[in-house]
Amino acid sequence: MPDVLQVNGLRKSYGARLAVADVSFNVRAGEVLGLLGPNGAGKSTTVGIIGGLTAADAGSVTIGGATLASDEFAFKRRIGLVPQDLALFEDLPALANIELFGALYNLPKATLKQRAMEVLDLVGLAERARDKPATFSGGMKRRLNIACALVHDPDVLLFDEPTAGVDPQSRNAIFDNLEALKRAGKAIVYTTHYMEEAERLADRVVIIDHGTVVASGTLAELLRTLPAAQSLTLDISGTLAPDALAALQALPGVKQLKLDAGQLTVGIGGIGAVGAVGAIGSSGGTGGTADLGDLARTAAAVLQTVAAGGATVRHLSSGRANLEDVFLALTGRQLRD
Ligand code: ADP
Numbered sequence: 001m002p003d004v005l006q007v008n009g010l011r012k013s014y015g016a017r018l019a020v021a022d023v024s025f026n027v028r029a030g031e032v033l034g035l036l037g038p039n040g041a042g043k044s045t046t047v048g049i050i051g052g053l054t055a056a057d058a059g060s061v062t063i064g065g066a067t068l069a070s071d072e073f074a075f076k077r078r079i080g081l082v083p084q085d086l087a088l089f090e091d092l093p094a095l096a097n098i099e100l101f102g103a104l105y106n107l108p109k110a111t112l113k114q115r116a117m118e119v120l121d122l123v124g125l126a127e128r129a130r131d132k133p134a135t136f137s138g139g140m141k142r143r144l145n146i147a148c149a150l151v152h153d154p155d156v157l158l159f160d161e162p163t164a165g166v167d168p169q170s171r172n173a174i175f176d177n178l179e180a181l182k183r184a185g186k187a188i189v190y191t192t193h194y195m196e197e198a199e200r201l202a203d204r205v206v207i208i209d210h211g212t213v214v215a216s217g218t219l220a221e222l223l224r225t226l227p228a229a230q231s232l233t234l235d236i237s238g239t240l241a242p243d244a245l246a247a248l249q250a251l252p253g254v255k256q257l258k259l260d261a262g263q264l265t266v267g268i269g270g271i272g273a274v275g276a277v278g279a280i281g282s283s284g285g286t287g288g289t290a291d292l293g294d295l296a297r298t299a300a301a302v303l304q305t306v307a308a309g310g311a312t313v314r315h316l317s318s319g320r321a322n323l324e325d326v327f328l329a330l331t332g333r334q335l336r337d
Contacts, residue, residue, distance in 0.1 A: 001028040004187040005050070005156045010059035012045050012211075019045040021211035023059070027187040029155070032178065034202025035191040036323060038335050042211035043191035044084060047158045050189065051081035063156055077105055080149035084160040086141050087148070088133045094120060094144050095129040098151050105152040112151070119147040122180060124173055139170020146177060157181060159190045163197065175201065195323035195335055207327060214330045222326045228255040228267025230295045232302060235263055235315040244309020251305065253298035264306070268298045 003026040012020040020042040027033045035043050048054035050061050052068050052075065060067060068075045088097055098116040107115065120126045123143040133141050142162060149157065159178070163171045178201060182188060192198055198205050199219055206216040215222055223229065240259065248266065249257050256267030295318060306313055327335045 001030055003027065004029050004064055005189070006060075006062040007046075007050060008060045008062075010046060010049055010061075011057045012042075012049060012054065013057060018211055020049070020056070023206075023208060023211065023213055025206045025213070025216060027156070027189060029185045029187050030182055031203045032182055032188045032190055032201050034198035034205040035189055035208060036193070036195060036198040036202075036205055036327075036335070037191075037208040038193055038327075038333075041193075041208045043193075043208065044160055045211075046208070047081065047160045047189060047191055050156075051079055051158050052076055053081070077152060078155045079158065080152065080154035080156070081158045082146050082149045082160060082162055084164060086145050088141060088144060090134040091132055093130050093132055094125055094136075094147075097133065097144060098148050101148040102151040107152060115151050115153065116147075119150040120144075122150065123147045123177055137167065137170070139166045139173070142166050143170060143173060143177070146174065150181075155185075155187060157186050157188045159188065161191055161193070163192070163194070193335060195327070198323055205323065207323070207330070209327075209331050215326060219323070222323065223321050226321050226325055226329055228269050229321050230268040231319050231321070232266040232268060232295070232299055233263060233317050233319070234266070234302070234306065234313050236306060236311040236313055237262065238311040240264070240306065240311045241309045244305055244311070247305050247309070248302060251298060251301045253294055254302070266298075266302055268295055 005027040007026070008024050010020050010023040023042065023046050025033060035046065037043055045054060049056045049059075052072070063075055063078045066075050066078070089100065092100070095116055098119060099112055102112040102116060117126065117129070120129055123146055125140060125143060125147065128136070128140070133144055136144065146162065162174055166174065178188065178190070190197070190201055202219070204216065204218055205222060207214050207222075215225070245257065245259065248254060253268050254266055255269035256265075258265045299318065303313060324335050327333070
């Protein structure tokens with residue numbers, strides 16, 4: 001699949017504040033690009049520039065070879081932006097809201113009517129076509145907002161934190177919509193500060209911080225940059241002999257070790273660390289067997305070594321490395337401070 005959207009070297013300041021310093025990425029048809037970063041990282045500004053709402057100080061956005069400067073109408077015709085803030089007329093029926101957006105694109109009347117019903121159906125609001133958004137829940141309004149951005153059948157879709165303040169049911173409905181749009185071949189940019197959403201939805205993730213891309217790749221590629229694919233946390237009582245710590249460090253698969261206030265954290269990279277992480281990625285982040293085998297083997301050896309070192313394990317838990325760990329390793333900060 002060729003790249004539909006090409007974003008190159010975007011830069012934008014508001015007065016002395018540099019909101020976007022240097023952002024570049026490409027998105028193919030049928031691909032979801034997750035733009036992940038903490039609040040204030042520059043995600044909305046980036047999306048606003050791509051959607052033609054905000055003028056960049058530098059850089060370019062190309063859709064199927066066209067730029068905003070070369071043909072503004074053709075460019076905007078190919079983009080659908082779902083803004084973070086709802087943009088609806090509360091006292092107009094849902095269908096009329098969509099038709100109003102469609103009219104901006106000069107769609108012929110018959111096409112517009114048909115498209116408006118199709119997109120209402122896609123977001124699960126066909127039966128509420130004649131009702132006003134004023135009577136909708138927050139999640140339903142959000143879904144109507146999405147429908148408005150889809151009416152002109154754009155190739156590129158920009159979703160700016162579409163699940164903010166949405167109930168779990170509507171959140172899942174939005175995820176389903178996204179999957180359907182992906183299957184229909186749309187190129188999708190999805191901004192979020194929730195790493196779970198990026199892990200679940202995105203084919204590739206671009207992590208931004210302070211307006212700059214700090215990492216990009218598939219989930220598996222990003223996790224592979226970490227030394228430990230799994231972690232084991234043990235609450236222990238008693239004093240662990242110093243040579244037990246050295247023995248733990250020497251165990252196959254142990255990549256990191258930290259003992260703090262009776263809590264022992266062991267980073268496990270797998271007997272073949274790269275293979276273990278690859279297994280996570282290839283199963284879509286929902287767990288593989290190869291990495292669990294490595295975890296089990298190393299965990300058994302860790303427990304034996306701790307017991308032999310004179311300490312008692314009171315609680316044991318395990319966790320898998322995630323995008324939060326990737327962000328932490330790159331920036332020294334949590335995604336959600
Ligand atoms: P994100 O979407 O990742 O939360 P934003 O793109 O909204 O980040 O903001 C990036 C930075 O630019 C923030 O420091 C924000 O305060 C600033 N910013 C965004 N929009 C404006 C604006 N219209 N005027 C001044 N500063 C802005």
